Amino acid sequence: MEGCVLAVMRQEEIYGYELSARLSEYGLNFVSEGSIYPVLLRLQKENLIVGKLKESPNGPPRKYYRLTEEGHRALDGFRREWTELKTAVDRILQLGEDGR
Amino acid sequence: MNQETRRMTVEDMAALNNERRLQLNEENRKYYEEMLVYLRMSPVEQRKVEELLLEMLDHLLIAQREGRTAQDVFGDDPESYCKEVIQTLGRQRLFHFPRFAFIFSTVLYVGFLSDALFRLTVYPLLNHFYGVPVPEGFKADWFVMAALGPLWIEGMMFFMRKSTFKGMGAKIGWFLLLPVISVGGFLLWQYIFKDAVPMLPIPAWMSLAIGAALWSIHRLVFKGVFKHVDIF
Numbered sequence: 001m002e003g004c005v006l007a008v009m010r011q012e013e014i015y016g017y018e019l020s021a022r023l024s025e026y027g028l029n030f031v032s033e034g035s036i037y038p039v040l041l042r043l044q045k046e047n048l049i050v051g052k053l054k055e056s057p058n059g060p061p062r063k064y065y066r067l068t069e070e071g072h073r074a075l076d077g078f079r080r081e082w083t084e085l086k087t088a089v090d091r092i093l094q095l096g097e098d099g100r
Numbered sequence: 101m102n103q104e105t106r107r108m109t110v111e112d113m114a115a116l117n118n119e120r121r122l123q124l125n126e127e128n129r130k131y132y133e134e135m136l137v138y139l140r141m142s143p144v145e146q147r148k149v150e151e152l153l154l155e156m157l158d159h160l161l162i163a164q165r166e167g168r169t170a171q172d173v174f175g176d177d178p179e180s181y182c183k184e185v186i187q188t189l190g191r192q193r194l195f196h197f198p199r200f201a202f203i204f205s206t207v208l209y210v211g212f213l214s215d216a217l218f219r220l221t222v223y224p225l226l227n228h229f230y231g232v233p234v235p236e237g238f239k240a241d242w243f244v245m246a247a248l249g250p251l252w253i254e255g256m257m258f259f260m261r262k263s264t265f266k267g268m269g270a271k272i273g274w275f276l277l278l279p280v281i282s283v284g285g286f287l288l289w290q291y292i293f294k295d296a297v298p299m300l301p302i303p304a305w306m307s308l309a310i311g312a313a314l315w316s317i318h319r320l321v322f323k324g325v326f327k328h329v330d331i332f
Contacts, residue, residue: 017159033163034174034181037156041188053108053151060120061108063155 002048003078004028005039006071009049015062016040040065048074110330113150120157124164131170131178132160134264138182141260144189145330152185179265194254202331203249205318211242212311219304237299238307241289244297252282 008014008022019040020033043049048071055061067075108116117136124132135156139149156174163173174181215238226232256278263274302310322331 015158016155017162020159032173032175033159034156037152038181038184038188041152041185045188045190051151053113053154060116060158061154062158063151 001028001039002043003075003082005036005043006048006067006075006078009065009067010072010075013064013066015064019065043071047071110146110150113154117150117153117157120154120161123161128160128164128170131174132157135174135178135182138179138261138264139185141257142182142186143192143194143254143257144186145192147330148189152189198326198329198331200250202322203253204246205314205321207246207249208242209311209314209318211246212238212307212314215239215242216304216308216311219307235299237301239297240300241293241297255281
């Protein structure tokens, strides 16, 4: 989940509600929408993202998040690991199909 | 698009929260306010708590407009949810020096000022009508109370936290426990140390002067020089 949050933030600065909506648009539904907040707190603690409260002309002040340098690096790492894992799992599943 | 403006203070955020919370329907407001009390009464940095509370409120208001409830958004177990949040935010140490100094000095100036007030107005009247003797000094147990103040605040926060997410009966029970313990402790203290606590031989006007001086220093330090330091 952390990796997906980082990936969405790479594209744009985003606030909590928007982020959860975007993730569910992509088909990623969590136990509850609210569970993104502990994740956001964790990512901030690890210095992978930063959040800033900003006032907006057509709405209440909102906390917008973006990736830090470290966040970019973590995302690259996640992408690599995921690709490797995906290839391995695909291969194993393929084996099952062939063996049938 | 979004312009950055001055940094909002904790008070600004709390005020905005009060204003926006009015838009919640009753069911969502009840659910949200339990979380609010729990998080505000937790030993974590208040700025982070207020920021998070605003985010959660914003999320809930949008969800409410779309017909979803707080339970849909934050799940069936708000207490566990809050505990997870607190754990992630990182608990503050029990002894946080700015908070200790703030509470210690507050209790102390209140102690000196009320001692002066009582000895200059209340006791003379009691003495006049009922012959009650006017104390001749400043009771040193104010220092003990000042030192215990931070612990008491900590206790109050603990009991307030315990009273959340409960039925009415348990809520009131937890809520009353601290006053009962405090009054009991105070009486016990009086009973045991009645004559052991020294009386500082200072006249009432000096109590007044010391109280006023402490108050000015307290204001100067916490509202002036160290205004930017997060006390709670």
